Amino acid sequence: MMQAAVYRGVDDVRIEQVETPEIAAGEVLLRVEACGICGTDLKKIHTGSHSAPRVFGHETAGTVIAVGEGVTAFAPGDRAMVFHHIPCGHCYYCRKKTFAQCPVYKKVGVTAAYEPSGGGFAQYVRVMDWIVERGLVRVPDGIPFEQAAFIEPVNTCLKAIKNLALEADETVLVIGQGPIGIILAALxxxxxxxxxxxxxxxxxxxxxAGYGLSHPIDAAREDVVARAHAETEGRGVDAAIVAVAGDPLIKVAMNATRCGGRVLLFAQTQHGDAPIDPAAICMDEKALIGSYSASVEIQDEGAALVFEGYRNGFDLTGLISHRFALADAVEAIDLASHPVADSMKIFILPQQQPGSEAGKR
Known part of the structure; x- marks a missing residue:
C-alpha cells in the first residue's frame, strides 16, 4: 500500500492508503520525488469536471523503481521526469502539429490509482508503455528533482512563446507574474x-526581477493600458500574454496591444462567453490566439533549457515558495487555491516527512 491525495468530489481531497500500482510489459514504476501543483489540477478539483475518485498531479519527477518486460532505455535507480500526455504522431492533428488535440494525447498515460489522471500526488506512479517510449525524460545527476519537475510547464510556456513569433525589436506585455507568468516573461x-x-x-x-525582468507595472496603482502605450511611443505593445485566468483581463490585453499586434490567451482554459470586440480583430487587425498544453516537437529543447538553465541563470526552484509532505497535501492544495502575495509555486514532496514544510524562501 502507499499514500495518495485522492480526489473524492468537488473541493474534496483526502489523504488515503491505496494499492501501489502494478506495471505490465513496457511500463515503468516511478517513485515520485517532487510534484508541482498546477492550476489545471486545481480547476479539476474545484469544478468537478472529472469523475471521482482520482489522483491528480502531473508535474512529476522521480526515481525509477521497477521496469516491465521489454523496457531497455531505463533501469531501476534512473532519475526521470514524466509527461502524462504524448500524442500518437500520425493522426490528422499530429500532422498539423496541433498535438494537444490528438485523441491519443487526450488520454492520460500516468496513474497512481483509479482513472489515470497524472497521479503525482502519490508516492508512486505507473507510467504506461507509450509514455515510456516518448514521454519519459532522463534527468542528469546534479539536477534537483524540483527543477526537473518544471520541464512540463516550461514546455507549455515555450510552445506559447514560439506561437507568438516574437522579434527582437518588439515589446511584449505579460499580464500576471505568478510562476507561469514569470516563466512566460523570461522566455x-x-x-x-x-x-x-x-x-x-x-x-x-x-x-x-531575479529572472532578469526589469520593466514591472504595478497593476494595483498604475493604468496597465496607459503604461503599455507610453512604453511604445503610443502604439501599444506588439504582443500581450494573458497569464491569469480572469476574462476581464482579455480586454486589458486587447486595449494594450497595437493595431496589427497579437494577444495570446494562456490561462483561459474554461469555456465561457468572454466579451470580445470584433472590430478590434477585423478593423484593427489584432490577432487573438491561444496556446494550450505541451508540444512533443519541442520536448528535447524544453528539457535542455531546464537542465542547462539550472546552472546558467534559469534556476526555477527559486519560484517555489512552499514545500509540503504528501501527508499535508490538502493544506498544500488549499494554499495553491487561495494565492497570496508571497505564495508562488507550491510543491508536494511525497518522500518528505510530515510537518517539515519549508515555508517561504
Whole structure:
C-alpha cells in the first residue's frame, strides 16, 4: 500500500492508503520525488469536471523503481521526469502539429490509482508503455528533482512563446507574474524583445526581477493600458500574454496591444462567453490566439533549457515558495487555491516527512 491525495468530489481531497500500482510489459514504476501543483489540477478539483475518485498531479519527477518486460532505455535507480500526455504522431492533428488535440494525447498515460489522471500526488506512479517510449525524460545527476519537475510547464510556456513569433525589436506585455507568468516573461525576454510585466503584488515583481525582468507595472496603482502605450511611443505593445485566468483581463490585453499586434490567451482554459470586440480583430487587425498544453516537437529543447538553465541563470526552484509532505497535501492544495502575495509555486514532496514544510524562501 502507499499514500495518495485522492480526489473524492468537488473541493474534496483526502489523504488515503491505496494499492501501489502494478506495471505490465513496457511500463515503468516511478517513485515520485517532487510534484508541482498546477492550476489545471486545481480547476479539476474545484469544478468537478472529472469523475471521482482520482489522483491528480502531473508535474512529476522521480526515481525509477521497477521496469516491465521489454523496457531497455531505463533501469531501476534512473532519475526521470514524466509527461502524462504524448500524442500518437500520425493522426490528422499530429500532422498539423496541433498535438494537444490528438485523441491519443487526450488520454492520460500516468496513474497512481483509479482513472489515470497524472497521479503525482502519490508516492508512486505507473507510467504506461507509450509514455515510456516518448514521454519519459532522463534527468542528469546534479539536477534537483524540483527543477526537473518544471520541464512540463516550461514546455507549455515555450510552445506559447514560439506561437507568438516574437522579434527582437518588439515589446511584449505579460499580464500576471505568478510562476507561469514569470516563466512566460523570461522566455519572451530570451527572444530579445522588451518585456513589460504586470501584477498586483510587489512581492511577485521582486521574484520576477531575479529572472532578469526589469520593466514591472504595478497593476494595483498604475493604468496597465496607459503604461503599455507610453512604453511604445503610443502604439501599444506588439504582443500581450494573458497569464491569469480572469476574462476581464482579455480586454486589458486587447486595449494594450497595437493595431496589427497579437494577444495570446494562456490561462483561459474554461469555456465561457468572454466579451470580445470584433472590430478590434477585423478593423484593427489584432490577432487573438491561444496556446494550450505541451508540444512533443519541442520536448528535447524544453528539457535542455531546464537542465542547462539550472546552472546558467534559469534556476526555477527559486519560484517555489512552499514545500509540503504528501501527508499535508490538502493544506498544500488549499494554499495553491487561495494565492497570496508571497505564495508562488507550491510543491508536494511525497518522500518528505510530515510537518517539515519549508515555508517561504
Amino acid at each position: 519572451a525576454a530570451r527572444t530579445g524583445a522588451k518585456v513589460l510585466t504586470s501584477d498586483l503584488y510587489a512581492e511577485r515583481h521582486a521574484v520576477a
